Amino acid sequence: GQQLNQSPQSMFIQEGEDVSMNCTSSSIFNTWLWYKQDPGEGPVLLIALYKAGELTSNGRLTAQFGITRKDSFLNISASIPSDVGIYFCAGQSGNAGNMLTFGGGTRLMVKP
Amino acid sequence: DSGVTQTPKHLITATGQRVTLRCSPRSGDLSVYWYQQSLDQGLQFLIQYYNGEERAKGNILERFSAQQFPDLHSELNLSSLELGDSALYFCASSPRFYNEQFFGPGTRLTVL
Numbered sequence: 001g002q003q004l005n006q007s008p009q010s011m012f013i014q015e016g017e018d019v020s021m022n023c024t025s026s027s028i029f030n031t032w033l034w035y036k037q038d039p040g041e042g043p044v045l046l047i048a049l050y051k052a053g054e055l056t057s058n059g060r061l062t063a064q065f066g067i068t069r070k071d072s073f074l075n076i077s078a079s080i081p082s083d084v085g086i087y088f089c090a091g092q093s094g095n096a097g098n099m100l101t102f103g104g105g106t107r108l109m110v111k112p
Numbered sequence: 113d114s115g116v117t118q119t120p121k122h123l124i125t126a127t128g129q130r131v132t133l134r135c136s137p138r139s140g141d142l143s144v145y146w147y148q149q150s151l152d153q154g155l156q157f158l159i160q161y162y163n164g165e166e167r168a169k170g171n172i173l174e175r176f177s178a179q180q181f182p183d184l185h186s187e188l189n190l191s192s193l194e195l196g197d198s199a200l201y202f203c204a205s206s207p208r209f210y211n212e213q214f215f216g217p218g219t220r221l222t223v224l
Contacts, residue, residue: 030211031211033211033212033213035215040218040220041217041218042114042116042202042215042216042217042218043155043202043215044114044215045114045212045213045214045215048211048212050211088155090155092211094211098143098145098160098167098168098206098211098213099145099157099160099168099170100145100147100155100157100204100213101157102154102155102156103154104154105154
């Protein structure tokens with residue numbers, strides 16, 4: 001089945017630093033979604049991308065839909081302590097319903 | 113708050129038992145998705161319903177079944193429970209013409 005490789009698996013950064021993470025796939029996706037999950041909570045949608053090459057921002061977050069449609073990137077600028085959590089990418093191929101295939105997650109830790 | 117509700121929040125049961133998890137989608141959303149999150153498998157798609165009809169199936173075990181009712185709420189039934197079924201179970205819903213999925217807070221199932 002489809003696999004999403006998300007990296008890095010974890011990051012420990014200083015408050016104020018910028019963060020980058022990415023997802024790559026062996027298959028093409030029509031939609032890329034980025035979620036953040038806090039412990040014991042459900043994933044919260046951050047950004048949705050619908051078009052190859054699309055660059056979308058949500059506050060300090062910026063995500064891009066790769067032009068090959070097999071990858072996506074998320075950047076967080078000027079990190080703050082509340083950015084701590086696990087970030088997931090998810091791809092949707094549009095085949096067989098709208099199921100999401102998730103990456104393994106990037107655990108972000110921020111040192112004040 | 114995503115607008116998706118799930119009950120119960122926690123469930124502890126024994127092997128061999130059967131449980132039912134309940135989900136109410138966001139107002140107006142016709143699609144409901146069920147996902148399982150475990151430490152070793154990550155977030156995995158189980159099944160999708162659209163307006164009462166099964167739309168797509170993922171790696172859902174035969175011991176698991178789901179349905180969506182006329183009022184659009186959904187139930188996930190897990191039977192003959194095994195230790196390995198212990199996980200977080202999430203429900204998500206999506207608007208009719210959009211691919212974004214909004215997740216509920218999850219049900220933590222512990223099988224002893």
